[in-house]
Each structure stands twice: as C-alpha cells, then as structure tokens.
Amino acid sequence: MAVEFFYPEYEIVRNFDRCIACRVCERQCANEAHEYRSEDKKMAADDAKCVSCHRCVSFCPTRALKIVKTDHTFRENANWDGKSIKEIYKQAESGGVLLSSMGNPEKYPVYFDRILLNASQVTNPSIDPLREPMETRVFLGAKPENIERDENGRIKNNMPPQIMLSMPVMFSAMSYGSISYNAHESLAKAATELGILYNTGEGGLHENLYRYGKNTIVQVASGRFGVHKKYLSGAAAIEIKMGQGAKPGIGGHLPGTKIMGEISKTRMIPEGTDAISPAPHHDIYSIEDLRQLVYSLKEATGYTKPVIVKVAAVHNVSAIASGIARSGADIIAIDGFRGGTGAAPTRIRDHVGIPIELALASVDKRLREEGIRNRVSIVAGGSIRSGADVVKAIALGADCVYIGTAALVALGCRLCRSCHTGRCNWGIATQREDLVKRLNSDWGCKRLVNLLTAWKHEIMEMMGGMGINSIESLKGNRLMLRGVGLNEKELEILGIKHAGE
Amino acid sequence: MREGMFRNVSGCAISGIISKSGKRFSGQTIVDSVAVMHERSNGLGGGFSAYGIYPEYKDYYAFHIFYDHKTAKRDCEEFLEEHFEIINLSKIPTRKVPQITDEPLIWRYFLTPLPTKLADSQLDEREYTVRCVIRINTTVSGAHVFSSGKNMGVFKAMGYPEDVGRFYRLEEYEGYCFTAHGRYPTNTPGWWGGAHPFALLDYSTVHNGEISSYDANRRTIEMYGYKCTLQTDTEVITYIIDYLHRKKGLTLKEICSVIAAPFWSDIERKPQEDREELEYLRNAFSPLLITGPFSIIVGFEGGLMALNDRLKLRSMVVAEKGDTVYVASEEAAIRVIENNPDKIWHPKGGEGVIITLEKGNP
Structure with a gap:
C-alpha cells in the first residue's frame, strides 16, 4: 500500500x-x-x-x-x-487545511467537572420540588435603569423588550443547510412545546417554519444569508453572530453542492454557489460599527425585539462583552471553545479560544465591576452537557445556556464528527433526501422535549437541595460552588472557593 | 477569626413593638419580650434598635461607633471632623454586667454634614452620610459605625439579649418603636460588630434565618456601591432595603414583592393591572429576590415592617392591642408583655406587615 x-x-x-x-x-x-x-x-x-x-x-x-x-x-x-x-x-x-466537525475533542480541562454544588442541612432546610413550587422561569433582556411612575403613582411599564423562557436553556444556532430541514423542524417544534427558543443560525428561515416565530431567534451573520424584513419581524429575538466558539476568528463555508432547492431559496443565493460567510462582518470593523448594526436591526423591528450579540470565548472576552453591553445589545451570548460546528479547520477548532466556564466567570465579574450587569443578560454555550452543567453555569453568572451538541445527540447524533462529509446516517447533518427522511420531526421533537423535561427535573432537584426555590436566586450565586483540584488562579478567575473551605 | 472574615449563619429570636400613635415607652418592654426566647439564642450576640429616643437631637445623624482601640477612635474622629460638624459626642452609658465582657470603646456622635463638603460631593445628604459610613467601616481599621440614623439608635453586644439590654441601660430610653434580636450563630463572631440589628441610616434589620440567595444578592448589591464587610444575611438584607426604598423609590409593599416575590403561579391569578406590576417588579429586580428561610423586622423612621420568606420557613407572629403592634418569633414573647391582645395572627409567607405612625406623629 x-x-x-x-x-x-x-x-x-x-x-x-x-x-x-x-x-x-x-x-x-x-x-x-x-x-x-x-x-x-x-x-x-x-x-x-x-x-x-x-x-x-x-x-x-x-x-x-x-x-x-x-x-x-x-x-x-x-x-x-x-x-x-x-x-x-x-x-x-x-x-x-484539515477539516473537522463538532466541538474540540482534545484533552483540555473541563472546569464543569472540577466544580461541585452545595446542599443545605440543619441551619437551612432543603426544599422538595415535588411538594413546593420550584421556579425556573427566566426573562432575558436589559432591565430598566429607573422606576417611572404615572400621575397616580403606579409604576409605568418601561421594561425593554424581553424573552420569557420556561427554563434557562435554549437551542443554539444551527443553520438550515448545516443541519437538515427535519432537524430544524424538530428544534422549532420542541422549543414551542417547551416554552423556550431555538435559533435559525445563518441559513435563513424556511417559510414553513414561520409559524414557530414566537419561539425563534433569527440570526444575522457576516454572510447575511436569508435576512429580510419578514425574517426579522417574524422572530422573538435577533442574534448578531460575531463569533463562534468552534472557530473563533474565521467565517463559514457551506459548499455549493449543498446549496440546492429549498436551501438556495431560503438562503437567497443561486443554486450551486458556495455560501461563504466572511470572517468579519465587512460593515463591522470596530465596536461603534456593531452599535450601528444593533440599532439598524432595532429600527427595522420598531424596538420590539431584544438583540443578542454572540461572540466566541477568546482571551479578551470580558473587555469585548463590556463594549457590547454599552452598544445597545440586550443579551450577550458567549460561546466556549468546545462549542460544536458543522465544519471547521481542525487547527482552529482545537487550538483557538478558551473554556466557557472561565469566559463566563470573567465576563460576569467584569460587568458587575462596571455596574452594568443588569443592562444585559448573559447566555453561555459551548458544551453544556447536562442539568448539572446548567446549574453550574447559572451559579457562575449566566442567565441562560445554549445547547447545540446536546440537542443533536438527543436526535441520535453519535458525535462521529463527520458532519462535513454531508452523509449523516442519522438524518441530522445532511441534505440527502433519503437520509433526511430518517429523522421524523415529531419523533425528534418528542426526544428534545423529553431531554429538557428531564433536565428541568434535575435542575429543580439540585436547586431544592440548595434551599433555593427560584432560579434567579441561583444566578451568580457562586457561594454554592466549590472547586476540586483547581489551582489558586483558576479559583480566582472562577470566583469560587476550594472544596473544604 | 472575626465576623466578616467568614460567612456566619445563625438561628435567632426576633421581636418588635411599635406604638402607632407615636407614644413613647421604656425600652424595658422589649427586653422583657425577647428574654422569653432565651433558648433561641446562644449568648453569642444580642441587640436592639430604638426609634424616637433622641428627640432633642432629632435633626442630627446619631452615629454609634465601636472602637477596638484608641488609635481607631483618633483616626475615625479625624475623618468625622473632616466630613461632619460634630454637635455632640459622648461615651454611650453602660453598666457593668458579669455576663458581658471584653467590651470595645463605645461612642456616640450627633452629626450634620459639613455644608461645603456636602455641596462639593453633589450628593444628597443621606447618600453622603451612607458613603461616609461605608468609608469608615471599610477603611478605618478598628472602627465600626453600627448605627447612623436620625432620632434612633442601635445597641448591640456579645451576650444574651436580656443581658445586652441591661448592659446598655435600655430601660432608661424611651421610644415609639423597638426591635430586638437574640442570636444563635454557628460560629463565634469574635467581635461585637457581628451582632444584630444591622443598620444603615434609619433602616435597621433584625433577622432570623439563613438565606440561600446570599451570594446572588451580595454580588448584585455590591454593584451599587455597597460593601458587605460582615458576610451576614442581615447586612445584605439591610442594603437591599436601603437600595430599593431610598435609591429606587419603591414603596415598602413593592419591596416585599421584590424580596419575597409571589410565585409565578400566584401572580398569574391576579387581576391584570396587579399581574403586570408584579411581573415587572420580579423581572426588573430579579437578583434581589431572597430565598431560603427568613423572618425579618425592619425598623425605619416612622414605622416598622415585618416579613417572612415566601414559604414561611420561619415562625413569626403579629398581634395588636389598642394602638400598639407586636411582632415576635414566638407568641410567648408577645403574651409576656401583652397577655390580652385584641388580635393575633400569623402572616402568610411573603405577606409584609407594614405599620406606620398615624399622621402627625411623633
């Protein structure tokens, strides 16, 4: 040979x-x-x-x-x-260049696995979620700076646009094109049934899926594929994608062979042309440009929808987040280096970016130091694998998490990391009709609903154990966390104590 | 180790009495009430707040300060002179009680901000005073301002509350409202500053419980310029109330809907206008929701508020007799001073009992 x-x-x-x-x-x-x-x-x-x-x-x-x-x-x-x-x-x-798919599989520390949760006893009772209310509802969006009252002294509703979620989890951006129509529909249906949101990614929104608009985040990324007035106004929120955890610093590329039929129509590009999302937005070369895009989108939708800015977790992510918080964004989504992708250069996937746990902790801390934490909500993504990861992320300071890989696994994905070949046998990351047919969206919806229902139960059990009966009292509650086997610097960045302290 | 260097959780006894007509009565009554609940404390902290006790100085901030040593007193007085006009200063009168030992230097000052300094700061008088209190407590080593309101004062020490009352000669003060606290901390506080009530300006809090939302609340309130130096629940609750009431202008009832917010399922059953307001408050101030068991009595100029956590995980009883309202952890603590109340009830979790003086009083 x-x-x-x-x-x-x-x-x-x-x-x-x-x-x-x-x-x-x-x-x-x-x-x-x-x-x-x-x-x-x-x-x-x-x-x-x-x-x-x-x-x-x-x-x-x-x-x-x-x-x-x-x-x-x-x-x-x-x-x-x-x-x-x-x-x-x-x-x-x-x-x-070598190509790979899904998240970084290399042996970097997983900080979530080095963090343990608290439980109450003696001085403070734990709460049984089967007997007492246990609240997981969250609102995402900027909070009002000041209370205003009408002539009768009643509080005026000056609340900026919000997203209401039944639990602090959303499906993260995965485009129609990178995943199949049936996978997309599964996510849309499940989000609607669960009272949460899913995200279109940068591939436009198929016309059949507009009916799930109340549970849809539409994405505007550097290629601007599929963006038009109806797309923006049909959604619950708009996300500007500045970066992605799996491939910080670079754009995307959906090969022309996949740009056929409905995908070409939805992306609004001719069949057979490569869909290339440039590395930067070519109208955003600095923070003031981002502000213009944020406000353009708000103008286009009459200031009725929160705008999310999604960034990859990189070294100066807290400074970037602080800039974003001052740019009119309502929500910041941070994507850690283990976040998935349909295709990324292997070297980028495996060597660029930082873990979400550290990025999240440092962004939350920075925004608090600057007194602007209530101006934005934080969504953390980039490998949230279980209900425990959700609880830890919230306690570190996130308002909500994004899950992508976990949702695909629920649909059958075995993490074979071959999405870029387009021959996904599970009907998820493929456009081959015979393969797509293998994934039934009602079945997919059911599995996603089951998964998050199970997670919600777990989250409630863990909260109850800590004596907390509402998710907002868990947010940023780092005293509920302890590190194991972490050094002083890691503990300092995470803002937590070591187990035994 | 001393309080502030570690998180100290406590069980407790609380009690409060207010005369709605503003009639002043002796501090002995509150001492008698809290003494009944001896078993709820463990001798590691007791204290009182008293309202309407300094009518002759009612326009001046009354600072009660613990000093660990003379240097602290010198440094602190230097700071006070730079920022305030000192109208009067004296040691707080105490009597020797065998159960109370190791007392720090305990001084009282009646102050008014220096007009030029105040104008330069571009702050209102109360905010100026708050910042000075926080400055002293965080930067003047060995000094701790534990009371800073007008026409009110906090008296606290290491010991059982009834001994603390005798130590401070509380029977010699007359006020229209008193609250009391007997503490059962799990760790030795190590100094007197850790005892309760905890006070800022005229807001004073006595609290029984251990809040599970502590760090979420602390990290939020510290964003607004407060510094939680004691790591106790009571401290953070006091700051939250000060922030929402004084800085955000919420009413006490609205504050109850923030810190002990109704469950979403209850909010949804309310009429539309109430529902919108409750949803607004919960959403706008979500990090200030307090979870875990607590019963608190908050004293303020002209009134008192009693509140339980949303699940009522701590006991709290309220009673009324004539124009006097009583609040206590146990009914016995009310019966001992008023055996025949007109009305006695257990407020529901999250249901604030707000008593204010009738108009024109005191």
Whole structure:
C-alpha cells in the first residue's frame, strides 16, 4: 500500500454466528462501509469507510455488529502520537487545511467537572420540588435603569423588550443547510412545546417554519444569508453572530453542492454557489460599527425585539462583552471553545479560544465591576452537557445556556464528527433526501422535549437541595460552588472557593 | 477569626413593638419580650434598635461607633471632623454586667454634614452620610459605625439579649418603636460588630434565618456601591432595603414583592393591572429576590415592617392591642408583655406587615 494509506481507526466487528445477512447495515450506511458478497452470501465491511456513527449497530436485528477502536498502532511516542503523524500524511498528500466537525475533542480541562454544588442541612432546610413550587422561569433582556411612575403613582411599564423562557436553556444556532430541514423542524417544534427558543443560525428561515416565530431567534451573520424584513419581524429575538466558539476568528463555508432547492431559496443565493460567510462582518470593523448594526436591526423591528450579540470565548472576552453591553445589545451570548460546528479547520477548532466556564466567570465579574450587569443578560454555550452543567453555569453568572451538541445527540447524533462529509446516517447533518427522511420531526421533537423535561427535573432537584426555590436566586450565586483540584488562579478567575473551605 | 472574615449563619429570636400613635415607652418592654426566647439564642450576640429616643437631637445623624482601640477612635474622629460638624459626642452609658465582657470603646456622635463638603460631593445628604459610613467601616481599621440614623439608635453586644439590654441601660430610653434580636450563630463572631440589628441610616434589620440567595444578592448589591464587610444575611438584607426604598423609590409593599416575590403561579391569578406590576417588579429586580428561610423586622423612621420568606420557613407572629403592634418569633414573647391582645395572627409567607405612625406623629 501507498504511504497515504493508514489502517482505519475503528474496526467493524461482525459476529458471523449471529449475522443473518439481512443487509440492513448495508442499506443504513451512507458511507457504504458494508457490502453483501453474493458469492458466499455473507456480509463484508470496509473499516476504512466507517466513521463510527453506530447506525448499523443500532439497526442490526441480531446484535451482530460492534465498532471497536483498532489496536493497530504506530511505535509508541509521547510526542509524535498517531494523530499527529496521520495528519502530516494527509496534508503531505493534499496540500490542504484539515477539516473537522463538532466541538474540540482534545484533552483540555473541563472546569464543569472540577466544580461541585452545595446542599443545605440543619441551619437551612432543603426544599422538595415535588411538594413546593420550584421556579425556573427566566426573562432575558436589559432591565430598566429607573422606576417611572404615572400621575397616580403606579409604576409605568418601561421594561425593554424581553424573552420569557420556561427554563434557562435554549437551542443554539444551527443553520438550515448545516443541519437538515427535519432537524430544524424538530428544534422549532420542541422549543414551542417547551416554552423556550431555538435559533435559525445563518441559513435563513424556511417559510414553513414561520409559524414557530414566537419561539425563534433569527440570526444575522457576516454572510447575511436569508435576512429580510419578514425574517426579522417574524422572530422573538435577533442574534448578531460575531463569533463562534468552534472557530473563533474565521467565517463559514457551506459548499455549493449543498446549496440546492429549498436551501438556495431560503438562503437567497443561486443554486450551486458556495455560501461563504466572511470572517468579519465587512460593515463591522470596530465596536461603534456593531452599535450601528444593533440599532439598524432595532429600527427595522420598531424596538420590539431584544438583540443578542454572540461572540466566541477568546482571551479578551470580558473587555469585548463590556463594549457590547454599552452598544445597545440586550443579551450577550458567549460561546466556549468546545462549542460544536458543522465544519471547521481542525487547527482552529482545537487550538483557538478558551473554556466557557472561565469566559463566563470573567465576563460576569467584569460587568458587575462596571455596574452594568443588569443592562444585559448573559447566555453561555459551548458544551453544556447536562442539568448539572446548567446549574453550574447559572451559579457562575449566566442567565441562560445554549445547547447545540446536546440537542443533536438527543436526535441520535453519535458525535462521529463527520458532519462535513454531508452523509449523516442519522438524518441530522445532511441534505440527502433519503437520509433526511430518517429523522421524523415529531419523533425528534418528542426526544428534545423529553431531554429538557428531564433536565428541568434535575435542575429543580439540585436547586431544592440548595434551599433555593427560584432560579434567579441561583444566578451568580457562586457561594454554592466549590472547586476540586483547581489551582489558586483558576479559583480566582472562577470566583469560587476550594472544596473544604 | 472575626465576623466578616467568614460567612456566619445563625438561628435567632426576633421581636418588635411599635406604638402607632407615636407614644413613647421604656425600652424595658422589649427586653422583657425577647428574654422569653432565651433558648433561641446562644449568648453569642444580642441587640436592639430604638426609634424616637433622641428627640432633642432629632435633626442630627446619631452615629454609634465601636472602637477596638484608641488609635481607631483618633483616626475615625479625624475623618468625622473632616466630613461632619460634630454637635455632640459622648461615651454611650453602660453598666457593668458579669455576663458581658471584653467590651470595645463605645461612642456616640450627633452629626450634620459639613455644608461645603456636602455641596462639593453633589450628593444628597443621606447618600453622603451612607458613603461616609461605608468609608469608615471599610477603611478605618478598628472602627465600626453600627448605627447612623436620625432620632434612633442601635445597641448591640456579645451576650444574651436580656443581658445586652441591661448592659446598655435600655430601660432608661424611651421610644415609639423597638426591635430586638437574640442570636444563635454557628460560629463565634469574635467581635461585637457581628451582632444584630444591622443598620444603615434609619433602616435597621433584625433577622432570623439563613438565606440561600446570599451570594446572588451580595454580588448584585455590591454593584451599587455597597460593601458587605460582615458576610451576614442581615447586612445584605439591610442594603437591599436601603437600595430599593431610598435609591429606587419603591414603596415598602413593592419591596416585599421584590424580596419575597409571589410565585409565578400566584401572580398569574391576579387581576391584570396587579399581574403586570408584579411581573415587572420580579423581572426588573430579579437578583434581589431572597430565598431560603427568613423572618425579618425592619425598623425605619416612622414605622416598622415585618416579613417572612415566601414559604414561611420561619415562625413569626403579629398581634395588636389598642394602638400598639407586636411582632415576635414566638407568641410567648408577645403574651409576656401583652397577655390580652385584641388580635393575633400569623402572616402568610411573603405577606409584609407594614405599620406606620398615624399622621402627625411623633
């Protein structure tokens, strides 16, 4: 074999005692890893084509299949690991930038896993959410600076536009194009049923989905795809995407092969053209330009909708957030470096940006130091994996979290990180009609509703344990957190004490 | 270790009495009331606030200050002279009580802001005074202003409340309203400043409970220029009330709807106008919602407010006899001073009882 061949990372293991050669695996695999050999009436597999998405494993009626990590290996080398070597082979062959999908999978610290929660006892009773009200409703948006009263002394309603959520979780931006129509519809339906919001991402909004407008955040990003008056006014809120945690500093690229039919129409670009979102907005080269876009969008919608500005968590994120808070934005969304994506240059995904926990803690602290924390709400995203992560993020100072990857996993995603190939066997990150059909949006909606209902129960249990019966009393309540195995500097940035203190 | 260096949670006894007509009565009554609840304290803190006790100086801020040492007194007086006209100063009269030991220097000053300084600061008189109090408490080592209102005063110490009352000769003061506190802290406060009531200007708070929202409340209120040096619930509650009442102009009833806000499910059942207002208040001031058990009595110039947490996780009883209103952690603490009240009731969680003096009093 030639130098560019390497033994596959994962092997398809088939138990021939169980295999009945029904060929389900073959039909389910868009990567064509399985094949029926008519000569001996047996199934065969090409491990090299397998992405470990488990579609075949899930559908095998006799449980004859499993995917295992190969034991084939390079000579051990703590510096030159197999991944580094293989990437060199690939680039020596192609001369190109390596592409990857989903969030940063590398071994950086996950601070959420180094933070523990409190519970009350003796001096303060815990509260049983099954017996007592336990409130998770949140409002996002700027709060009024001053109380105004009418001639009768009643408080005037001078509240800027708000988003009301039944729980502090929203689905983060994933465009129609990067994910399928059915995945989009699943999110829209679930958001509506749950009383939360989902986000269109930069791909416009399919005309069938306008009916979910009250639960929709529409995104305006650097490519401005699909942005028009009806798009803006049909939504509950508008998000300006300045950056994304998975690929800070760069834009996006949906290849022309995916810009067909409905997607081309929704994005408002000709079929077959590449949809390129530039790295910066070419009308925003500084903070004062951002302010102009914020107010342009507010003017366009009559000051009736909150404007969110989404940024990637990078080194100076707290200074940026402080600038955004003074630019008329109602909500700041911060996306940590583990946030997912349909496609990103591997080096960017794995080496740019900072963890959401640190970014969130420092932004919340900075806005408080400057006395402007109530001017904006904070939404934290970039790998929120469970109800516990939600509680920790809120206690660090977030008003709400965004989930993207977790929502896709609920729809079947196995994190095989091959979205950029467009052959998602689960019907999520693909536009191939036969694959998209595999995801039914009613079924998808149900799974998302189940997931967040479960999380909500968990959140309420944890809050009750802490003696807190309303989510607003958890927000920024860092005394409820303790670090384990963190150094002084990390604790200082997170603004928490060490366990035992 | 002393209070302020660690978070100290406490169980407690509280009591309050107010004459709506503004009739002044001796401080002995409140001492008798709180003494009944001896078992609710553990001797690590007791105190009183008394309103209407300085009629002859009613236009001046009465600062009660603890000094750890003479240097603190010198430094603090230097600061006071720079910022205020000192109308009168004296030691606060005490009597020796075997149960009360290690007392700091305890001084009282009647002050009025220096007009030129006040004009230069571009602040109103009350804000100017608040800032001076916070400055002293955070920067003058060994000095602690524990009372700073007009025509009112706080008296507190380490010990059981009834002993603290005797120590400060409370029976010699006459006021129209008193509140009392007996403390059961889980840690030794280490100094007298940690005892309650906690006061700022004429707002004084006595509190029983441990609030679970503490750090959310603290981090919010510190954004508005307050500094929580004691790390106690009472301190943060006092600041919240001062902020909402004095700075934001909310009424006491509205304040109750912020700090012990009704549940959303209750708000939704209200008539539209009330619903909108309650939703507005909860949303606008959401980080100032207080959760976890508490019963508080807030004294202020011309009135008193008693409030329980939303779930009523602490006991609190209110009674009325003639023009006098009584509030206490236990009914016994009311019966001992008024055995035959006209009316006695347990206010619901989140339902503020607000008593103000009848017009023209005192």
